[in-house]
Amino acid sequence: MNNTHLPKILAIDTSCDDTSVAILEGDKVLSSIVSSQNDIHREWGGVVPSLAKRAHQEYIQPCIQIALKRAKIKNIKQLQAIAVTYGPGLAPSLEVGIFQAKQLSLENNLPLIPVNHMEGHLLSPLLKNSKGNYYSKIITTTLPWLVLVVSGGHTEIVWCKKIGTYEVLGRTLDDAAGEAFDKVARMLDLGYPGGVVISHLSKQGNPEQYKLPRPMSTSNNYDFSFSGLKTACLYQTNDLKQQLGDQFADIIPDYCASLQEAIVDSLLIKFKRVLKKRKPKTALVGGGVSANLRLRKKFRQTLKKYNIPIYFPYQKFCMDNAAMIGLAAFHKYKRNEIYTTAEDINKVDRIPNLTY
Numbered sequence: 139m140n141n142t143h144l145p146k147i148l149a150i151d152t153s154c155d156d157t158s159v160a161i162l163e164g165d166k167v168l169s170s171i172v173s174s175q176n177d178i179h180r181e182w183g184g185v186v187p188s189l190a191k192r193a194h195q196e197y198i199q200p201c202i203q204i205a206l207k208r209a210k211i212k213n214i215k216q217l218q219a220i221a222v223t224y225g226p227g228l229a230p231s232l233e234v235g236i237f238q239a240k241q242l243s244l245e246n247n248l249p250l251i252p253v254n255h256m257e258g259h260l261l262s263p264l265l266k267n268s269k270g271n272y273y274s275k276i277i278t279t280t281l282p283w284l285v286l287v288v289s290g291g292h293t294e295i296v297w298c299k300k301i302g303t304y305e306v307l308g309r310t311l312d313d314a315a316g317e318a319f320d321k322v323a324r325m326l327d328l329g330y331p332g333g334v335v336i337s338h339l340s341k342q343g344n345p346e347q348y349k350l351p352r353p354m355s356t357s358n359n360y361d362f363s364f365s366g367l368k369t370a371c372l373y374q375t376n377d378l379k380q381q382l383g384d385q386f387a388d389i390i391p392d393y394c395a396s397l398q399e400a401i402v403d404s405l406l407i408k409f410k411r412v413l414k415k416r417k418p419k420t421a422l423v424g425g426g427v428s429a430n431l432r433l434r435k436k437f438r439q440t441l442k443k444y445n446i447p448i449y450f451p452y453q454k455f456c457m458d459n460a461a462m463i464g465l466a467a468f469h470k471y472k473r474n475e476i477y478t479t480a481e482d483i484n485k486v487d488r489i490p491n492l493t494y
């Protein structure tokens with residue numbers, strides 16, 4: 139496939155609380171629209187599935203129209219395929235995107251490409267802008283890759299020998315790293331999404347002020363556990379609130395910085411454990427938590443010592459977006475992993491707990 143024949147793919151992601159549509163030409167992002175539902179879910183302190191579904195139904199059509207317009211696509215038939223996230227995610231949310239993608243595919247006689255949301259996050263550092271340049275200054279992405287995928291619902295370390303073939307080396311046994319940020323933020327009444335608020339407040343805080351556990355750091359595997367950290371925070375903040383009364387508010391930046399440090403260290407400890415056994419040529423980090431600047435700094439410093447290049451997504455592609463789904467779909471298109479008959483397209487269904 140040479141550059142003049144790169145497929146144009148419209149991708150949809152409605153896996154959780156953001157309605158996203160993107161158009162890619164190969165691995166180049168022509169347009170990427172994300173309609174955030176944060177304002178809807180903020181007052182509940184987390185995503186309410188029935189509200190998310192209703193908002194997706196309302197926003198999906200406008201998002202598609204804007205994405206086409208920004209990509210200067212006048213007619214959907216100019217596209218080569220439709221891609222959609224089919225899992226993992228919230229069932230009522232996934233349904234909306236899948237229904238829409240099937241309709242577009244059948245009405246316009248275009249192949250349908252179902253994509254695993256986690257594969258999208260995993261590949262997201264490799265998105266290119268419409269000029270064909272990486273958003274970040276990527277020099278080489280030689281395989282095999284060692285990838286950390288850290289989102290609100292998942293935390294996993296993945297070994298990738300070739301694109302499309304993934305070996306999960308370790309994953310969280312309970313809460314995901316993003317979930318730990320979100321739950322502690324809720325405990326402290328800081329708002330939603332918690333990771334964004336906590337990382338912001340941490341800038342003014344001392345990461346060594348409060349002692350918090352690095353769960354499972356000594357266990358001889360690559361798995362994570364964040365629920366113990368959350369419980370430790372619950373007890374510690376209750377004690378501190380009792381001791382400090384109204385002055386509790388003053389220690390929030392230090393507390394946030396200490397929590398952020400504990401989460402980043404827990405991730406780094408397991409990543410380093412893998413590096414002692416396996417030698418990747420490139421390291422990648424994707425998912426909402428990869429937006430965290432402290433995480434980026436500590437991972438960069440460590441990987442430098444191992445002489446392994448490490449890449450993160452451009453900030454706007456850390457959180458959920460459809461551009462990353464389009465990129466995973468492009469690779470599937472190249473491998474001919476597409477659905478073309480009405481019978482096969484109609485069979486595509488949501489898999490809320492999809493794995494690789």
Ligand code: KG4
Nearest residue numbers: 289290291316331333337426427430457458
């Ligand atoms: O990947 P994502 O958008 O959604 C899922 O697929 O789950 O990740 C959302 C998660 C939330 O838990 C949010 O708190 C976290 O990413 N997050 C961050 C930051 N920005 C978003 N966590 C830490 N630091 C950040 N800067």
Ligand code: ZN
Nearest residue numbers: 259289457458
């Ligand atoms: Zn996600």
